[in-house]
Amino acid sequence: xxxxxxxxxxTVKDGWAVQSFGFRRYLPLGRPEVLxxxxxxxxxxxxxxxxxxxxxxxxxxxxxxxxxxxxxxxSTPMIYAGGIRHAQDAVDAxxxxxxxxxxxxxxxxxxxxxxxxGARLGNQAMIGALPMTAAGWLxxxxxRAEPLPTALLDSLANGVLSETLVIDPAHEGHPGAFDEGxxxxxxxxxxxxxxxxxxxxxxxxxxxxxPRVVAVGVGNFLSYREHAVQTLxxxxxxxxxxxxxxxxxxxx
Numbered sequence: 001x002x003x004x005x006x007x008x009x010x011t012v013k014d015g016w017a018v019q020s021f022g023f024r025r026y027l028p029l030g031r032p033e034v035l036x037x038x039x040x041x042x043x044x045x046x047x048x049x050x051x052x053x054x055x056x057x058x059x060x061x062x063x064x065x066x067x068x069x070x071x072x073x074x075s076t077p078m079i080y081a082g083g084i085r086h087a088q089d090a091v092d093a094x095x096x097x098x099x100x101x102x103x104x105x106x107x108x109x110x111x112x113x114x115x116x117x118g119a120r121l122g123n124q125a126m127i128g129a130l131p132m133t134a135a136g137w138l139x140x141x142x143x144r145a146e147p148l149p150t151a152l153l154d155s156l157a158n159g160v161l162s163e164t165l166v167i168d169p170a171h172e173g174h175p176g177a178f179d180e181g182x183x184x185x186x187x188x189x190x191x192x193x194x195x196x197x198x199x200x201x202x203x204x205x206x207x208x209x210x211p212r213v214v215a216v217g218v219g220n221f222l223s224y225r226e227h228a229v230q231t232l233x234x235x236x237x238x239x240x241x242x243x244x245x246x247x248x249x250x251x252x
Contacts, residue, residue: 003240007045010036010049016031020219022170037074046077047076049065051080051082063096079099080098080101090125100127104128132168156188163193164193168196171197194215199220
């Protein structure tokens, strides 16, 4: 049964798609909507559009970007993350272009708002995004890590969020460096997505072989080669993911 996914990740800062290294250093890549189109055409199973500076600057979601992407007629489901301040933001982002929403800051600021958003959109539309270190859940706004709160773990166990994106911020952007031990810091049996420092088919296959891991996210390493998605899927031989394909003329 094909039930696991390869997620292409587009990181956006100051309105531009960037190549990120540990969420500390950045190289410009171009317009986010172009990278999103590429991932759609190249055969990613899902796309994560993460606007990493929206919550830090209290800007709210980037609705202008979502509107531009919404006009592109993508066939690939898209997750949006960045600047979600309350339930209405999540609803509006889905109304603009997103299929699902990933939240990090809102998990800290108002866990009840996450539940309200799930009640309106369906819990399957809500994903928790957790930057993790060996010390615990990292708050990127303060730089401090802390143990996962019981209330959050209860919400995850009770299905308030459909999946949990486990981010390795220390190794993000570094080839083959994802720390699998971070996955073991989350007790329970709720589904996990791994992201940060994943670059090879062997890595993808090993991670997807874990029963709880339902998807892996790959960012920088899909940005420069037209057939990167296909190559990665072919190298992950035996992984239960959809075969690679390519929409050669979709955006011609």
